[in-house]
Amino acid sequence: xxxxxxxxxxxxxxxxxxxxxxxxxxxxxxxxxxxxxxxxxxxxxxxxxxxxxxxxxxxxxxxxxxxxxxxxxxxxxxxxxxxxxxxxxxxxxxxxxxxxxxxxxxxxxxxxxxxxxxxxxxxxxxxxxxxxxxxxxxxxxxxxxxxxxxxxxxxxxxxxxxxxxxxxxxxxxxxxxxxxxxxxx
Amino acid sequence: xxxxxxxxxxxxxxxxxxxxxxxxxxxxxxxxxxxxxxxxxxxxxxxxxxxxxxxxxxxxxxxxxxxxxxxxxxxxxxxxxxxxxxxxxxxxxxxxxxxxxxxxxxxxxxxxxxxxxxxxxxxxxxxxxxxxxxxxxxxxxxxxxxxxxxxx
Numbered sequence: 001x002x003x004x005x006x007x008x009x010x011x012x013x014x015x016x017x018x019x020x021x022x023x024x025x026x027x028x029x030x031x032x033x034x035x036x037x038x039x040x041x042x043x044x045x046x047x048x049x050x051x052x053x054x055x056x057x058x059x060x061x062x063x064x065x066x067x068x069x070x071x072x073x074x075x076x077x078x079x080x081x082x083x084x085x086x087x088x089x090x091x092x093x094x095x096x097x098x099x100x101x102x103x104x105x106x107x108x109x110x111x112x113x114x115x116x117x118x119x120x121x122x123x124x125x126x127x128x129x130x131x132x133x134x135x136x137x138x139x140x141x142x143x144x145x146x147x148x149x150x151x152x153x154x155x156x157x158x159x160x161x162x163x164x165x166x167x168x169x170x171x172x173x174x175x176x177x178x179x180x181x182x183x184x185x
Numbered sequence: 186x187x188x189x190x191x192x193x194x195x196x197x198x199x200x201x202x203x204x205x206x207x208x209x210x211x212x213x214x215x216x217x218x219x220x221x222x223x224x225x226x227x228x229x230x231x232x233x234x235x236x237x238x239x240x241x242x243x244x245x246x247x248x249x250x251x252x253x254x255x256x257x258x259x260x261x262x263x264x265x266x267x268x269x270x271x272x273x274x275x276x277x278x279x280x281x282x283x284x285x286x287x288x289x290x291x292x293x294x295x296x297x298x299x300x301x302x303x304x305x306x307x308x309x310x311x312x313x314x315x316x317x318x319x320x321x322x323x324x325x326x327x328x329x330x331x332x333x334x335x336x337x
Contacts, residue, residue, distance in 0.1 A: 011199065014199070014201040014203070018204045024211055025214070028211060028214055037239070037329075038237040039240050039332065040329070040330055041240075041327060041330075042330065047321050128314070130311035130314075131310070132309065134308040135233075135306035137313070142236050146235060
């Protein structure tokens with residue numbers, strides 16, 4: 001059929017489609033969250049009845065106890081320490097460059113890709129009192145994480161020539177086996 | 186046709202591209218957001234930490250919130266209440282609930298059971314230790330401590 005010259009070309013109103021889309025958008029906004037979950041992971045050892053015996057066996061030489069009291073003051077093995085000095089003390093304890101008898105012992109462990117490596121036997125213990133603030137506890141955990149991240153990074157650079165973050169999964173596991181993070185509560 | 190030199194036809198604005206814009210916005214939000222599983226009954230202000238990393242939500246199964254009670258929730262020890270997934274519970278019931286959550290999973294996933302702890306920065310360690318002891322007994326060995334990422 002021929003279109004007459006008088007027909008007005010009408011467009012379908014797309015405004016109602018926009019309304020439907022708006023409704024879907026609003027529904028979606030209400031039911032969801034832009035939740036970004038930032039956290040650090042800790043693997044706790046399985047509940048063991050001989051844990052106390054094992055701790056005594058390792059000896060106080062290999063235990064680095066960080067205590068937090070009610071005022072959120074830190075002390076290491078009984079001596080008062082400032083938060084700023086804690087990281088350096090942890091690194092000194094684990095790395096023990098001068099083989100001091102007061103700091104952690106090392107044992108030779110066979111690690112994949114690297115062969116026999118001296119690995120520290122040090123264990124970090126974090127103890128808190130009932131009224132210690134949770135943020136102080138997280139702060140100490142944070143300092144421990146940073147200390148180990150620094151040590152692992154330096155080790156990875158020395159041994160593989162790569163920064164820890166840039167290494168692949170297998171290399172990361174080797175570095176983790178050489179600088180193990182043992183935390184007990 | 187209807188035109189001469191003096192009249193001008195102003196074309197009507199087509200609203201079809203508007204729907205495209207709305208759909209793009211919708212898809213953006215669909216991709217970047219997560220469906221909220223738990224309604225919050227406690228207010229949690231997370232502590233600051235530098236060594237926290239972004240965690241993928243699909244791996245976590247159980248959320249434990251410790252914070253200031255909102256609405257008609259009664260405060261427990263130290264002014265904070267404990268919420269497991271989406272119900273507020275007295276602190277001693279955490280063991281029961283977490284074990285129930287863990288046994289719901291198939292066997293091969295039970296070892297990779299992760300609990301995410303979102304605890305208020307002013308909470309006292311007494312309550313936190315109580316919850317953690319129960320998690321240990323329940324066999325939840327991998328724990329994510331949440332915090333807001335800071336640069337210093």
